[in-house]
Amino acid sequence: MSLIHIQDLSKHFKILNRRQGLGGAFRDLFSGDYRTVRAVDGIALDIQPGEIVGYIGPNGAGKSTTIKMMTGILKPTAGTITVNGQVPYANRIRQAQIMGVVFGQRTQLWWDLPVIESFKILKEIYRVDQATFDRHMEVFEKLVGLKELYSQQVRTLSLGQRMLCDISASFLHNPQVVFLDEPTIGLDVSIKAKIRSVVSELNRVRGTTIILTTHDLGDVEALCRRIIILDKGKILFDGPTKKVTSLFGAYRTLKLQIDDFDDTTLSSLREKLAGRFGRDHGVTVASIEELWTDVTIDQARTPLSDVLNFIMKTFPVFDVRIVEISMEKVVQQVYEGALG
Amino acid sequence: MRTLARYLRLYFIIEAQYIKARMQYRADFLVSSIGMFFSSLATLAVFWILFNSINDLAGWTFMEMVFIYAFYMIAISPMQILFDHFWQLRFHIRQGTFLKYYFRPLNMMFYYMSEMFDLKGLTQLLVGIGLLIYASTQLEISWTAARVILLLVTLFSAALVQVAVVLIATCAAFWVVDSWPVLGLAWKLREFAPYPMSIFDGAFRFTFTYIIPIGFVAFYPSQLFLRPEQVSPLVYASPLIGIALFALMYWIWTQGVNSYTGTGS
Numbered sequence: 374m375s376l377i378h379i380q381d382l383s384k385h386f387k388i389l390n391r392r393q394g395l396g397g398a399f400r401d402l403f404s405g406d407y408r409t410v411r412a413v414d415g416i417a418l419d420i421q422p423g424e425i426v427g428y429i430g431p432n433g434a435g436k437s438t439t440i441k442m443m444t445g446i447l448k449p450t451a452g453t454i455t456v457n458g459q460v461p462y463a464n465r466i467r468q469a470q471i472m473g474v475v476f477g478q479r480t481q482l483w484w485d486l487p488v489i490e491s492f493k494i495l496k497e498i499y500r501v502d503q504a505t506f507d508r509h510m511e512v513f514e515k516l517v518g519l520k521e522l523y524s525q526q527v528r529t530l531s532l533g534q535r536m537l538c539d540i541s542a543s544f545l546h547n548p549q550v551v552f553l554d555e556p557t558i559g560l561d562v563s564i565k566a567k568i569r570s571v572v573s574e575l576n577r578v579r580g581t582t583i584i585l586t587t588h589d590l591g592d593v594e595a596l597c598r599r600i601i602i603l604d605k606g607k608i609l610f611d612g613p614t615k616k617v618t619s620l621f622g623a624y625r626t627l628k629l630q631i632d633d634f635d636d637t638t639l640s641s642l643r644e645k646l647a648g649r650f651g652r653d654h655g656v657t658v659a660s661i662e663e664l665w666t667d668v669t670i671d672q673a674r675t676p677l678s679d680v681l682n683f684i685m686k687t688f689p690v691f692d693v694r695i696v697e698i699s700m701e702k703v704v705q706q707v708y709e710g711a712l713g
Numbered sequence: 714m715r716t717l718a719r720y721l722r723l724y725f726i727i728e729a730q731y732i733k734a735r736m737q738y739r740a741d742f743l744v745s746s747i748g749m750f751f752s753s754l755a756t757l758a759v760f761w762i763l764f765n766s767i768n769d770l771a772g773w774t775f776m777e778m779v780f781i782y783a784f785y786m787i788a789i790s791p792m793q794i795l796f797d798h799f800w801q802l803r804f805h806i807r808q809g810t811f812l813k814y815y816f817r818p819l820n821m822m823f824y825y826m827s828e829m830f831d832l833k834g835l836t837q838l839l840v841g842i843g844l845l846i847y848a849s850t851q852l853e854i855s856w857t858a859a860r861v862i863l864l865l866v867t868l869f870s871a872a873l874v875q876v877a878v879v880l881i882a883t884c885a886a887f888w889v890v891d892s893w894p895v896l897g898l899a900w901k902l903r904e905f906a907p908y909p910m911s912i913f914d915g916a917f918r919f920t921f922t923y924i925i926p927i928g929f930v931a932f933y934p935s936q937l938f939l940r941p942e943q944v945s946p947l948v949y950a951s952p953l954i955g956i957a958l959f960a961l962m963y964w965i966w967t968q969g970v971n972s973y974t975g976t977g978s
């Protein structure tokens with residue numbers, strides 16, 4: 374049986390269309406002028422015990438809303454959802470016992486207390502027996518080096534240390550499923566790598582099911598066999614991560630700042646690139662942010678270094694950055710049929 | 714029963730940690746306790762100055778006022794000590810940090826309130842007890858066993874009324890973006906509680922008795938000990954009023970918790 378079963382699930386928010394000014398605010402009191410946001414709009418999915426699933430999509434796609442429904446905080450507008458055979462919102466307390474949740478940068482530990490005290494309080498809350506507690510703390514020590522932080526107050530931890538503590542804490546009571554909502558947001562590469570290894574190790578030794586949302590495709594690639602892409606409340610893709618990374622893993626975006634940038638720069642850049650590398654060259658040009666020109670390159674077809682060399686010779690470039698393909702770009706490509 | 718024992722145990726574990734953490738800042742603790750001590754006495758000073766120019770307030774003597782005030786201080790201490798986290802509710806709600814209280818297998822009000830334990834409220838409680846003993850000696854109230862039980866019961870229900878009134882106002886934050894006016898009003902009204910209700914004119918007295926019943930925080934229950942012969946039958950219902958108000962408050966809280974959907978993120 375699936376651990377999580379979701380069928381035709383929707384969550385719609387009704388939002389008041391607010392008017393301007395004081396008079397407007399007053400009229401709002403009696404207004405029936407609502408707009409509906411379809412945060413989650415008819416999704417279906419099944420998650421098996423022990424899976425790590427990457428749940429991704431651009432900002433506002435509905436990822437957090439789905440997680441809030443799975444954890445029983447939000448009641449769906451329509452559809453069915455069961456976790457471990459139970460309806461989450463029907464009995465929040467019972468469900469909380471079998472779940473672990475980490476929500477972004479907001480810690481759930483006791484802000485003013487030393488780290489170890491938070492773990493001891495959690496031990497009481499979840500009724501973890503001493504032997505299990507000791508065993509788990511040993512594992513966290515091995516994976517995270519938690520002992521070093523024991524006596525430090527939570528509010529004095531760095532963001533990365535706090536995240537590692539929060540993630541460890543979410544596994545303390547041996548939950549069946551852990552929800553990680555953007556656990557790597559705002560962290561540097563080395564901490565990200567550590568978090569990935571901790572999560573994958575905990576999943577391996579405990580068989581804990583993990584639902585991970587992130588804006589970093591690298592997280593998904595490192596951790597998840599399965600990926601679900603969500604946009605505007607609908608599932609665009611649900612399948613093996615490999616299929617997505619083989620498509621997008623090869624993409625890099627060159628972000629350039631060009632001197633004397635004007636209306637003609639983009640088209641001239643496009644033309645010159647087509648002239649040098651051919652029409653079907655896997656290189657696209659766009660300008661999304663002011664001052665920056667984005668050149669996205671499919672490295673499978675055209676080497677990035679060639680493109681960079683060529684542009685540097687042809688245009689007065691004074692700043693360059695290389696970034697991995699963005700979530701927005703992936704979604705756009707999926708829409709355009711990239712995953713067939 | 715087992716749940717109650719578990720929650721009590723949990724509460725002691727959490728609060729012990731908080732007290733330990735606070736005690737590390739000894740100066741902070743001392744200063745805030747001393748501040749509380751003097752602010753407790755400030756109202757008493759007002760009475761004292763007042764009674765230098767008049768002999769009684771609507772028929773109540775200075776010492777009787779001290780008794781009512783002492784009762785009031787004891788009755789509001791549980792709010793101060795156990796429920797002090799209510800001040801932060803509207804910030805937690807607005808910033809989305811309230812979300813975390815949903816994730817533990819605990820009663821949410823318990824979990825939320827357990828995150829704050831206000832030590833300086835103990836100062837207030839002690840001053841209140843001291844004053845109550847002093848005033849009742851001066852007034853020659855004889856403390857029979859029945860009276861002591863009555864005192865404990867009425868103090869308990871007065872505390873429930875106080876907690877309920879303030880928390881109902883606090884819950885406005887679940888539905889109103891800027892809920893300060895509501896809470897601020899409730900907090901302000903509380904200051905009328907230690908005065909004889911008879912000094913207020915009809916509309917206010919009606920409000921403080923039936924609508925926002927702060928009269929039941931100190932004045933009405935005190936009458937049972939000061940002027941038992943004048944007590945209106947309604948006062949005997951004060952434990953019921955306390956329990957009913959607290960239940961109403963808890964119901965509103967539950968509605969709020971269920972309707973709050975969190976800021977998107």
Ligand SMILES: Nc1ncnc2c1ncn2[C@@H]1O[C@H](COP(=O)(O)OP(=O)(O)OP(=O)(O)O)[C@@H](O)[C@H]1O
Pocket residue numbers: 386387388410411412430431432433434435436437438439974975976977978
């Ligand atoms: N409490 C709410 N009231 C009204 N609208 C909401 C609420 N929560 C979320 N939404 C809306 O629902 C949509 C989905 O939000 P959600 O937080 O689920 O997105 P997300 O995929 O987690 O995005 P992000 O990557 O930015 O975290 C958004 O349009 C958001 O504005």
Ligand SMILES: [Mg+2]
Pocket residue numbers: 436437438554977978
């Ligand atoms: Mg989100």
